[in-house]
Amino acid sequence: MKKVRLFWEFHRSTLLINWSFSIAFSMLIFPLFFTMLPIYMMTGGPILSLFYKEISKKNEYYFYYNRSISKVSLIVVSMALNLITSFVLVKIIAHV
Numbered sequence: 001m002k003k004v005r006l007f008w009e010f011h012r013s014t015l016l017i018n019w020s021f022s023i024a025f026s027m028l029i030f031p032l033f034f035t036m037l038p039i040y041m042m043t044g045g046p047i048l049s050l051f052y053k054e055i056s057k058k059n060e061y062y063f064y065y066n067r068s069i070s071k072v073s074l075i076v077v078s079m080a081l082n083l084i085t086s087f088v089l090v091k092i093i094a095h096v
Helices: 002-028 030-042 044-056 060-065 071-095
Strands: none
Touching: 002 030, 002 044, 002 071, 030 044, 030 071, 044 071, 060 071
16 A cells, blocks of 8 residues: 555656646647647656656655665556546547
8 A cells, every 4th residue: 555655646746747738738739728638648748747857856766766666667657647647538528
């Protein structure tokens, strides 16, 4: 249960950058905002947020490594959660 909480904490720390980037770039193409938002949430947002964490908070990975969670597993779980969120958003938009 502790590992799940740690994965969630890492993912939550990337959400602000992911959502900010995704919404900002979706607003550039405003007529297609609801179409582009899930696409940016699956691709550009997670990549940019993970790149930011790699540059600015590189030592944070040691915290997770000391709790036997590898950097690769953090990235994979974070990307999987972004994909799940985006697919749910696509389903909601398709029904509206």
